[in-house]
Amino acid sequence: xxxxxxxxxxxxxxxxxxxxxxxxxxxxxxxxxxxxxxxxxxxxxxxxxxxxxxxxxxxxxxxxxxxxxxxxxxxxxxxxxxxxxxxxxxxxxxxxxxxxxxxxxxxxxxxxxxxxxxxxxxxxxxxxxxxxxxxxxxxxxxxxxxxxxxxxxxxxxxxxxxxxxxxxxxxxxxxxxxxxxxxxxxxxxxxxxxxxxxxxxxxxxxxxxxxxxxxxxxxxxxxxxxxxxxxxxxxxxxxxxxxxxxxxxxxxxxxxxxxxxxxxxxxxxxxxxxxxxxxxxxxxxxxxxxxxxxxxxxxxxxxxxxxxxxxxxxxxxxxxxxxxxxxxxxxxxxxxxxxxxxxxxxxxxxxxxxxxxxxxxxxxxx
Numbered sequence: 550x551x552x553x554x555x556x557x558x559x560x561x562x563x564x565x566x567x568x569x570x571x572x573x574x575x576x577x578x579x580x581x582x583x584x585x586x587x588x589x590x591x592x593x594x595x596x597x598x599x600x601x602x603x604x605x606x607x608x609x610x611x612x613x614x615x616x617x618x619x620x621x622x623x624x625x626x627x628x629x630x631x632x633x634x635x636x637x638x639x640x641x642x643x644x645x646x647x648x649x650x651x652x653x654x655x656x657x658x659x660x661x662x663x664x665x666x667x668x669x670x671x672x673x674x675x676x677x678x679x680x681x682x683x684x685x686x687x688x689x690x691x692x693x694x695x696x697x698x699x700x701x702x703x704x705x706x707x708x709x710x711x712x713x714x715x716x717x718x719x720x721x722x723x724x725x726x727x728x729x730x731x732x733x734x735x736x737x738x739x740x741x742x743x744x745x746x747x748x749x750x751x752x753x754x755x756x757x758x759x760x761x762x763x764x765x766x767x768x769x770x771x772x773x774x775x776x777x778x779x780x781x782x783x784x785x786x787x788x789x790x791x792x793x794x795x796x797x798x799x800x801x802x803x804x805x806x807x808x809x810x811x812x813x814x815x816x817x818x819x820x821x822x823x824x825x826x827x828x829x830x831x832x833x834x835x836x837x838x839x840x841x842x843x844x845x846x847x848x849x850x851x852x853x854x855x856x857x858x859x860x861x862x863x864x865x866x867x868x869x870x871x872x873x874x875x876x877x878x879x880x881x882x883x884x885x886x887x888x889x890x891x892x893x894x895x896x897x898x899x900x901x902x903x904x905x906x907x908x909x910x911x912x913x914x915x
Contacts, residue, residue: 561596563699568589568600571586572586585702585703585705688719689715689717690708690715690716691710691715692711692712692732693713695881697710704720704725704739705739706737706738707737708736708737709734709837711732711734711837711857712733712857712858712881713857714729715729715732716728721744723743724745725744725747726747729749731766732766733763735762735776736748736757736763738760741759742758748764749785750766752770752784752818753816754782754783754785756780756782757779757780759778760776762774762780769817769818770817770818772814773816774813774828774830774834775809779808780808782805782808782814784804784820808825812827813827813828813833814826839858841878841887843879846874848865848871851887852908855879855881858881861884861905863884863906864906864908866907866909866910884906897909897910
C-alpha cells in the first residue's frame with residue numbers, strides 16, 4: 550500500500566471519528582448535520598466501514614453490547630463488488646472497482662440499507678424535541694505543527710487545513726461565514742446560491758458560491774488562488790485604504806477583484822489587492838500531498854516553508870545565500886531530501902544541532 554493511499558485512509562478514519570463525536574453530542578443533532586453525514590457515508594464504502602470501526606471500538610470501550618451493532622461485513626463486500634461507477638472521496642484514490650456478475654444487490658441498495666440501519670440506530674433513541682433544525686454555529690477547528698486535517702462542514706463543503714491553521718465557522722440562514730484566523734486552507738464549497746460562502750482572512754474577504762480555492766494567510770499578506778469556479782476578493786469595510794502605500798506597478802486600488810481558475814492575488818495587511826496573476830494551481834495546493842514545490846524561489850522562502858512543518862528549524866547562515874534560487878519538489882516531512890539536494894547540486898553544507906539545521910554557503914566555509 551503506497552504512502553498516499555495510507556494517508557488517505559488515515560484521513561478517512563479521522564473524519565469518521567469526527568462524525569461519531571458530532572452525532573453523539575448531547576442536545577440534539579441539527580438537520581443540516583444529519584444531511585451532511587448521510588452525504589459523507591454515501592461517498593464511499595470505505596467511509597461506511599471506517600465509521601463502523603469507530604462505533605464498534607467505542608462500544609467495546611464503554612461496555613456496550615457489540616452484538617447490537619449492524620453486521621455490515623457482507624453488505625460492504627457486496628457493495629465493493631457491485632460498483633459500476635463510484636465518485637471518489639477525497640483521499641480515497643485506491644478505489645477502482647469493477648462489476649461482478651455473481652452479485653445481485655447493487656451498491657446503491659446495499660449502501661442505502663446500511664445507512665438506514667445506521668440512522669435508525671443513531672437517531673431513533675433521541676426524543677423528538679432533541680432534534681432541531683438550527684444551523685451549526687461557532688464551530689472551531691485547528692491544526693498543530695506539521696498536522697493537516699480534512700473537515701467536512703455541515704453544508705457538505707470540505708476544508709483541507711494545513712499546518713498551524715485555525716478556522717472558525719458560523720452558518721446562518723442567509724450566509725455561510727468562515728474565518729481563517731491563521732494558516733492556510735483549501736476550500737471546496739458546496740453550491741448554495743441562497744447562502745453565499747464567505748471567507749474572512751484578515752485584510753481579505755473571499756466570496757464563493759460553488760468552487761475550490763486556496764487561502765494562505767501570512768503576517769504581511771494573504772494569498773488567494775482559485776483552482777475551480779469563480780470567487781470575488783475584496784477588502785473588508787473596516788480596512789482603510791492609503792494611496793501612498795501602493796507599490797509601483799504591482800498593487801492596484803481595486804475594491805473587488807473577480808478571479809477565475811488559475812488566478813492568484815495577494816492582499817496586503819493594509820487591504821491593497823494585487824492585479825491577478827496566472828499561476829500553476831498544482832503548485833499552490835501541492836501541500837495537500839505534503840509536497841513543497843519551488844520554481845526559482847529563493848532559499849529564504851524555501852526555509853520559511855520547510856519550517857512551517859517541522860519543530861526543528863532551518864537557519865541560513867549567510868544573507869547572500871538566502872537569495873539563491875531553488876527549483877525542485879520536496880516533501881515537508883522529509884527535510885533530509887532537501888538537504889541532500891542542496892549539498893549535491895548547490896555545494897552547500899548543512900550542520901545539525903539541538904535546534905535544527907544551519908545552512909552554510911559551501912563545503913569548508915562559514
